[in-house]
Amino acid sequence: GDSVTQMEGPVTLSEEAFLTINCTYTATGYPSLFWYVQYPGEGLQLLLKATKADDKGSNKGFEATYRKETTSFHLEKGSVQVSDSAVYFCALSGGFKTIFGAGTRLFVKA
Amino acid sequence: EAQVTQNPRYLITVTGKKLTVTCSQNMNHEYMSWYRQDPGLGLRQIYYSMNVEVTDKGDVPEGYKVSRKEKRNFPLILESPSPNQTSLYFCASSRARDAHSNEQFFGPGTRLTVL
Numbered sequence: 001g002d003s004v005t006q007m008e009g010p011v012t013l014s015e016e017a018f019l020t021i022n023c024t025y026t027a028t029g030y031p032s033l034f035w036y037v038q039y040p041g042e043g044l045q046l047l048l049k050a051t052k053a054d055d056k057g058s059n060k061g062f063e064a065t066y067r068k069e070t071t072s073f074h075l076e077k078g079s080v081q082v083s084d085s086a087v088y089f090c091a092l093s094g095g096f097k098t099i100f101g102a103g104t105r106l107f108v109k110a
Numbered sequence: 111e112a113q114v115t116q117n118p119r120y121l122i123t124v125t126g127k128k129l130t131v132t133c134s135q136n137m138n139h140e141y142m143s144w145y146r147q148d149p150g151l152g153l154r155q156i157y158y159s160m161n162v163e164v165t166d167k168g169d170v171p172e173g174y175k176v177s178r179k180e181k182r183n184f185p186l187i188l189e190s191p192s193p194n195q196t197s198l199y200f201c202a203s204s205r206a207r208d209a210h211s212n213e214q215f216f217g218p219g220t221r222l223t224v225l
Contacts, residue, residue: 004152032211043114043200043216044153051211089152093210096141096160097168100153 002027006090006101013080014109021075021104023064023090031094033057033066033073038087038103047075047088080108112137114217116201122223123191131186131220133201140206142184143168143214144176146197153200159184160206191224198222 007022025033032051036044048057050066050073057064062077073090085108090101114135123129135142143158145168155168159178173195175187184203188195198221202214 034213036216043218044202044214045216046213049211049213091153095210096158096166097155098143098214099155099169100145102150102152 002031002092002094002097002099004090004092004099004101006088006104008102009087009105010107011104012107012109015082016079017108019075019077019080019084019106021088021090021106023073023075023101025071025073025090025092025099027071027092027094029094031092033064034091034093034098035062035064035073035075036089036091036100038089040086044089080106082108082110084108112215114201114203114215116199116217116220118220119218120221122225124225125192126190129188129191129222131188131199131201131222133184133186133217134182135184135201135203135215136182137203137215138181139203139215140181141212141214142178142201142203144174144184144186145200145202146170146195147200147219148197156186156199191222193224196222196224 034049035047048059050057053068144156145153157176159165201217204212204214
């Protein structure tokens with residue numbers, strides 16, 4: 001069945017460092033790919049998405065490109081802030097079901 | 111304000127005592143879904159609904175029931191809760207058209223403890 005694998009955390013970075021969180025997937029067909037972010041005590045909210053191969057999603061300085069050849073959707077940000085500390089979930093959706101990765105916790109130190 | 115609401119936010123109960131977690135959305139979304147979040151496992155889909163009176167199983171439906179009698183509401187029912195259902199539960203909604211490419215809007219979560 002479909003699955004999502006993302007790098008284990010926690011990831012600890014200093015402010016202004018470069019961020020990469022790896023995400024790979026297995027799926028039949030042509031799913032849409034998402035990154036959601038969860039701040040402490042809150043529900044998930046969409047960070048960015050891509051609906052077809054080679055699409056790049058971007059939002060708030062975060063970017064991810066839908067790579068069909070490597071089945072990947074890695075999240076990147078050039079300069080993280082303390083306020084980016086959260087849990088990040090990679091997800092795929094192909095139809096009415098959605099599969100989430102295990103989540104990666106990010107800590108950003110001032 | 112567009113939102114998904116869940117009640118209760120916190121619940122401690124005992125094994126076997128039936129409970130219902132309510133979910134309501136005010137965005138006129140056709141699609142609604144329930145997830146549970148457990149450490150190291152991410153979110154796993156329990157049930158989803160494509161529209162009123164149309165529901166289907168997700169990946170972990172055992173021990174849960176749902177109903178969709180109205181478009182805005184999608185309650186999650188635990189007929190006989192067990193300790194392995196202790197978890198953080200999220201309800202979500204989205205437009206059903208092109209559902210696979212649509213953003214889901216999540217509620218604030220319900221933390222359930224079954225003793």
